[in-house]
Amino acid sequence: MVKLVGNWSDEWLDMSPFVVHFAKDSAKQTAYHNCTSILAARRIEARTRFGSGKNYQASPRSVCFSEIPLHHLSRLADERGPFGIGFRKEFLVARDGGPIMYAYKDTLHAMAISSLVSKAKDDPTNAVWKIAPFVDQPGDYGSTTYFFEWEREWRHVGDFNFHQSDAAFLIIPEELHSAARGFFNEAQSENTGPNYLCPFIDPYWTVDKVKAAFNEAQT
Numbered sequence: 001m002v003k004l005v006g007n008w009s010d011e012w013l014d015m016s017p018f019v020v021h022f023a024k025d026s027a028k029q030t031a032y033h034n035c036t037s038i039l040a041a042r043r044i045e046a047r048t049r050f051g052s053g054k055n056y057q058a059s060p061r062s063v064c065f066s067e068i069p070l071h072h073l074s075r076l077a078d079e080r081g082p083f084g085i086g087f088r089k090e091f092l093v094a095r096d097g098g099p100i101m102y103a104y105k106d107t108l109h110a111m112a113i114s115s116l117v118s119k120a121k122d123d124p125t126n127a128v129w130k131i132a133p134f135v136d137q138p139g140d141y142g143s144t145t146y147f148f149e150w151e152r153e154w155r156h157v158g159d160f161n162f163h164q165s166d167a168a169f170l171i172i173p174e175e176l177h178s179a180a181r182g183f184f185n186e187a188q189s190e191n192t193g194p195n196y197l198c199p200f201i202d203p204y205w206t207v208d209k210v211k212a213a214f215n216e217a218q219t
Helices: 031-041 074-080 089-093 108-119 174-189 207-217
Strands: 018-022 061-066 084-088 139-141 144-146 153-157 169-171
Touching: 018 074, 018 089, 018 169, 031 084, 084 089, 089 153
Parallel strands: none
Antiparallel strands: 018 061, 018 084, 061 153, 084 169, 139 144
């Protein structure tokens, strides 16, 4: 398995060895219920097209993650809600996921990728669709702007399947940790669902509390 830069130490707090996926509210369910559905199915469904060419039907759907440092998870929680799951970056890379690239609107490289996807808009087998979902084009688009570099986004093309033992941690509000641990233990004992034995992280914790949770899990 590939080894990536980003040791989780006091010298590397600006980087993270993990990526996270936050569940969010939908038209039919809350972020909480969407997260429990992901954890029960052990699958994050790819429902949205991203990247260059995202408006073409040939563009594949993807799952989004973020490598934002764990003591800054509140930035994402404020936008999406306090429930999610984290994996080591190596786990995502081994499944052909990875960090996205930025080709700023109207730059030469942005125009080049736009030309390539335009020529392949009716051909979902074209090799450009292996790249296009990983290339965003930040910029001003009339009455709207698109600047999300702060999310440090990673993506995986297609549904993202995993085993409960693959989870590095779960993102759950601290006041629900005990109840969640009991729920997963009961699911295992009654053979009704997976048990997540990994650490539970509150997205509003400080770096010291996050590290303490990982240290406790290793003892």
